[in-house]
Amino acid sequence: MTSAPETTHGALLWSHATLGLRAVKDPSGSVRLTTAGQVWDSLLPLVEVNLTGHGRTWSGERSIDTTVGSRLVLRDHETVADGEWRHTTIGLTDPQTRLTAHVTLSTVPGTGFVRSRVRLVNEGDEPLQVEGVSCLTLGGITDQESGLDGLTLHWADNDWLAECRWRQAAFRDQVVPLNRAAHGHEGRGCFERYSQGSWSTGRQLPVAGLTAGDGEAWLWQIESSAGWRYEAGERENAAYLALFGPDDAHHQWRQTLAPGQEFTTVPAVLVHSTSGGLDAAFGELTAYRRRIRRAHPDLQALPVIYNDYMNTLMGDPTTEKLLPLIKAAGAAGAEVFVIDAGWYDDDAQGWWDAVGAWEPAGRRFPGGIHEVLDAIRQHGMTPGLWLEPEVVGVRSPLAHSLPPEAFFRRGGVRLTEHGRHHLDLRHPAARAHLDQVVDRIVGEWGVGYLKLDYNINAGPGTENDAESAGAGLLGHHRAHLDWLASLLDRHPGLVLENCGSGGLRMDYAQLAVAQLQSTSDQQDPLRYPPIAAAAATAAAPEQAAVWAYPQPEFGLDAIAFTMTTALLGRVHLSGFLDRMSEEQSALVRSGVDVYKHIRHDIAGALPFWPLGLPGWEDDWLAHGLHTADTTYLAVWRREPTAGSADAGANLTISGNAEADSRALRIPHLGNGRLIPEVLYPGAADAMATWEASEGLLTVTLPRPDTALLIRLGATPAP
Numbered sequence: 001m002t003s004a005p006e007t008t009h010g011a012l013l014w015s016h017a018t019l020g021l022r023a024v025k026d027p028s029g030s031v032r033l034t035t036a037g038q039v040w041d042s043l044l045p046l047v048e049v050n051l052t053g054h055g056r057t058w059s060g061e062r063s064i065d066t067t068v069g070s071r072l073v074l075r076d077h078e079t080v081a082d083g084e085w086r087h088t089t090i091g092l093t094d095p096q097t098r099l100t101a102h103v104t105l106s107t108v109p110g111t112g113f114v115r116s117r118v119r120l121v122n123e124g125d126e127p128l129q130v131e132g133v134s135c136l137t138l139g140g141i142t143d144q145e146s147g148l149d150g151l152t153l154h155w156a157d158n159d160w161l162a163e164c165r166w167r168q169a170a171f172r173d174q175v176v177p178l179n180r181a182a183h184g185h186e187g188r189g190c191f192e193r194y195s196q197g198s199w200s201t202g203r204q205l206p207v208a209g210l211t212a213g214d215g216e217a218w219l220w221q222i223e224s225s226a227g228w229r230y231e232a233g234e235r236e237n238a239a240y241l242a243l244f245g246p247d248d249a250h251h252q253w254r255q256t257l258a259p260g261q262e263f264t265t266v267p268a269v270l271v272h273s274t275s276g277g278l279d280a281a282f283g284e285l286t287a288y289r290r291r292i293r294r295a296h297p298d299l300q301a302l303p304v305i306y307n308d309y310m311n312t313l314m315g316d317p318t319t320e321k322l323l324p325l326i327k328a329a330g331a332a333g334a335e336v337f338v339i340d341a342g343w344y345d346d347d348a349q350g351w352w353d354a355v356g357a358w359e360p361a362g363r364r365f366p367g368g369i370h371e372v373l374d375a376i377r378q379h380g381m382t383p384g385l386w387l388e389p390e391v392v393g394v395r396s397p398l399a400h401s402l403p404p405e406a407f408f409r410r411g412g413v414r415l416t417e418h419g420r421h422h423l424d425l426r427h428p429a430a431r432a433h434l435d436q437v438v439d440r441i442v443g444e445w446g447v448g449y450l451k452l453d454y455n456i457n458a459g460p461g462t463e464n465d466a467e468s469a470g471a472g473l474l475g476h477h478r479a480h481l482d483w484l485a486s487l488l489d490r491h492p493g494l495v496l497e498n499c500g501s502g503g504l505r506m507d508y509a510q511l512a513v514a515q516l517q518s519t520s521d522q523q524d525p526l527r528y529p530p531i532a533a534a535a536a537t538a539a540a541p542e543q544a545a546v547w548a549y550p551q552p553e554f555g556l557d558a559i560a561f562t563m564t565t566a567l568l569g570r571v572h573l574s575g576f577l578d579r580m581s582e583e584q585s586a587l588v589r590s591g592v593d594v595y596k597h598i599r600h601d602i603a604g605a606l607p608f609w610p611l612g613l614p615g616w617e618d619d620w621l622a623h624g625l626h627t628a629d630t631t632y633l634a635v636w637r638r639e640p641t642a643g644s645a646d647a648g649a650n651l652t653i654s655g656n657a658e659a660d661s662r663a664l665r666i667p668h669l670g671n672g673r674l675i676p677e678v679l680y681p682g683a684a685d686a687m688a689t690w691e692a693s694e695g696l697l698t699v700t701l702p703r704p705d706t707a708l709l710i711r712l713g714a715t716p717a718p
Contacts (some may be wrong), residue, residue: 042139050130050133060188066132071094103118116267125259148171152171159202164503201504209281217278221268222266245474283607305336306338339384339385384449384495392421420455442494448493497517536569552581567594568602622635626668676688676690
């Protein structure tokens with residue numbers, strides 16, 4: 001290997017021109033990521049490792065300043081090419097414990113991202129217990145003009161029915177200045193967010209960012225379905241960032257490495273854009289997400305999906321109820337029809353705590369479930385079914401026939417949560433059971449779509465022998481992802497939807513394998529727009545499944561409102577379409593037709609938010625997608641406080657011309673000549689005008705609780 005070139009701090013091991021990052025070795029052998037001109041002491045070691053018995057050099061809430069991290073020195077490095085990818089692995093070693101850390105930095109030349117993961121190997125003679133290890137660290141982040149005072153933190157809270165709620169605060173509001181010179185030490189605290197339990201996004205998204213006043217943005221994503229944590233803080237008058245998978249303090253994760261054993265972290269990605277703010281950074285992250293996921297025809301075809309659950313059958317399907325919905329869904333243009341929860345319910349005491357066998361309920365389908373599946377195919381749609389594969393109800397025969405080791409256990413006791421036990425997919429009996437179920441449903445019944453739900457939080461995980469609960473959870477989830485991939489290997493045309501009580505397991509460990517992501521269980525159409533508008537921050541638009549549930553009691557404005565909400569993601573139709581008037585049905589069908597005309601662009605478009613990321617109570621919201629030559633924009637106007645699901649039937653005229661319009665600046669369009677076209681719903685009183693001299697789009701919605709979809713291009717859409 002040739003020697004690395006020298007830099008201000010030492011030898012250059014890796015660089016990324018677009019990101020503006022370099023990995024540099026100082027004379028002592030320590031390696032750090034740096035940007036030009038940063039003070040070496042403001043940077044972090046390339047890896048932070050917390051070993052039991054070694055701990056940290058400065059105690060507090062931070063997970064940095066680990067003793068082992070400070071001792072790691074360079075051993076070797078190499079770069080290999082893999083198609084368009086370049087993978088640089090930097091090997092570090094701790095002289096005292098002989099623990100080695102192999103940091104792999106992966107990127108594609110010309111892009112603005114780097115993906116990192118760390119492999120630890122115990123090359124010593126004694127066991128080592130790892131309590132935490134970083135996936136990626138970066139220090140030396142500042143605003144060029146204002147230092148730390150010019151930085152803003154961005155993060156997203158997540159909850160059932162209220163997903164993707166973005167927040168922002170000045171960095172200095174979260175990490176206060178402490179006058180380090182007066183104390184001789186850094187602070188002990190930091191800004192942190194982390195997961196809790198088996199819903200990876202039950203509290204927050206594993207995505208967040210830092211922006212500077214000049215439009216520069218750093219954005220990060222941790223790809224874990226088990227535990228994850230990130231922290232940002234101050235170090236030597238600059239901001240730092242440290243990304244982690246599960247750890248002991250937050251997830252009860254500990255990993256013992258006997259001599260010769262190894263452990264690899266979950267991946268994390270860092271995106272950097274020098275201008276354009278969060279819009280540009282999310283565009284880069286969206287392109288990255290498309291690179292790392294499994295290829296599948298669904299991600300280009302984007303078929304329209306009807307699902308019988310939301311605000312419709314709600315887990316009570318029967319042949320009698322389904323057949324008219326199937327006919328109406330086919331007439332509306334749906335291409336997939338999913339029978340959601342309840343199709344297996346043949347238990348007098350209810351199905352919730354009796355699930356596990358996944359056999360069709362005879363009393364629900366007197367002529368057999370194949371009568372319904374055949375009807376779906378006869379109306380030109382692919383049949384789909386709902387499953388919750390990782391759980392077994394406490395009253396299910398499977399709870400007794402499968403061995404105890406096939407289930408989550410803690411302290412030797414089988415986990416029970418909300419009437420369910422949790423399977424451990426590392427056990428061959430658990431996996432064989434689910435393989436048999438799916439091969440029957442897909443291979444024998446011809447089902448082409450599975451909605452895979454996950455409705456319990458199993459807590460920190462499962463313990464087998466001396467294994468920590470967090471290590472058990474990570475092991476299960478890695479086995480779960482392997483199982484999902486094996487299904488697609490055996491059934492290449494099968495489409496998998498990832499659902500976790502809506503969007504409570506919305507991470508790119510899952511979405512690198514599954515084709516779609518449920519974004520919410522939100523049943524109020526007036527509450528859904530901020531979720532749908534922000535969904536592209538958590539998932540690529542073509543993977544973000546958004547409900548559109550028009551109902552026969554809705555007025556035309558309300559139908560157009562709920563349909564518009566889904567048109568820039570993956571349309572998940574529901575509602576009693578079979579009971580609608582001809583005029584209502586035509587409005588639903590026209591929305592589906594518009595979607596089919598634009599979906600080829602959605603599959604490759606990048607997101608933007610001309611009003612900023614949406615707030616939960618915002619009365620005006622806007623979310624757009626753009627390709628090289630076409631821009632689509634969904635705009636919603638709501639009452640200042642959104643009402644219930646019934647509010648759409650009784651809309652009032654505002655009569656205030658100023659309140660009826662909103663001007664939107666769309667920087668990527670410049671101020672050229674453009675023709676805005678209202679694609680949907682096409683109502684005469686909903687308008688969009690382009691002011692080329694100002695580079696502004698003015699949208700007019702004369703009534704609250706209305707919405708429209710606009711296309712901006714040089715010529716109208718066909």
